[in-house]
Amino acid sequence: MKVMVILGHPQPGSFNHALADTVADTARELGHSVIFHDLYQEGFNPLLSAEEQHAPVFADPLAEQHARELVETDGLVIIHPNWFSQAPAMLKGWVDRVFRARVAFRFNEQGRVEGLLKAKVGMVITTANAPLSREAEIGDPLPTLWRETVFKPSGVPTFVYLPLTPIVVSTLTQRQSWLAQVRELTKQHFPAR
16 A cells, blocks of 8 residues: 655654654554655645646646655545644645646546545644634634545545644643554554555
8 A cells, every 4th residue: 555645844853743754654564655745845836837737747847746646645644734724835735736637636528526546545634732622613624625625526535634732732741642643543544454
């Protein structure tokens, strides 16, 4: 099984990095092939040009590589901070440039979207500083956005969302517990071959 891990956090050594490493290490321990991309470290260009939007080919070799890998993956895990109830702009730009028509989906003769990805699982792990009670009060749009506008139209049948919060006041013990939870979630959704 190929598992693609996408990290969308700008700060090296952040807890998001520890989460991404935990997913990748666990998947490897289970015998899976892991494709790992730290978007900021790679210098991924998130800007979708007007020319590229409708072109049948990619203008950027790195975006093309990511798209090729996305098509081949059996599972996708995205880790990012929840900033203002949104993913960082870098990650939104990655979706715009990689999850595109003729890669992740196509329009049929009736104009309906048909998913093209073979991935069976799409998992999103987020970190935030607002307590879960605040998220419950105002609502967290991220699971709906990821599930309904990215994974479902791309044909990915299983969606898993794990919000970890509040990070700013979390203890080492709490963070270790979250890492253990992520390890178990990875084992559950990407079982050993």
